[in-house]
Amino acid sequence: VKTTDGDFATPHVFDCAGAWSREIGAMAGVEVPVDPYPRDIFVTDPMGSMRQHPMTIDFATSFYFHPEGDGMLFGMGKKGETPSFSTEVDWTVLDSMAEVIERRAPRLGTVGIQTAWAGLYEVTPDHQPILGPVDDVEGFWCACGFSGHGFQQAPAVGHLLAQWYAGETPEVPLDIFAQRRFSTGIVEPERNVV
Structure with a gap:
């Protein structure tokens, strides 16, 4: 990871950049459909x-x-x-x-x-968050695209992603929020968007 304070080697990066998540994903060669x-x-x-x-x-x-x-x-x-x-x-x-x-x-x-x-x-296009590791770049994880619900959902999502990252099975399945859903077309749009 290159920053203004120098370069840092790490096996994992989490894209939690909110409205700037697409730009951070692009730096890693990952399409993160967040606007x-x-x-x-x-x-x-x-x-x-x-x-x-x-x-x-x-x-x-x-x-x-x-x-x-x-x-x-x-x-x-x-x-x-x-x-x-x-x-x-x-x-x-x-x-x-x-x-x-x-x-x-x-x-x-x-x-x-x-x-x-x-x-x-x-x-995101379906108003659902993007959570978990991406398929294209090993070690690149997403926790973004909450479509206005991030503050509300952050405590639970943080807990579940920590479980997943630690190699445990999250208490709530997160696969439906994987970044790959946008390329496979398997999306479940939020019914009540605020």
């Missing part, structure tokens, strides 16, 4: 009683909201978007969310925005 998609997040001014509201997801539109601090955090995917590494907040998405907000959470439309930011989802 970056910007996600805009907004947090409202204080909303009092809404703080008791559970996380809510509208699977028909991908709109979601939940309590955050003294306000409500909300966001939504964009239809027809193209991959990008941009992390500039796109305020125009509020216009596309207006109808959904009015229908699903009308009180959100009555308060101001306290803060906003943009981050990157690391998305």
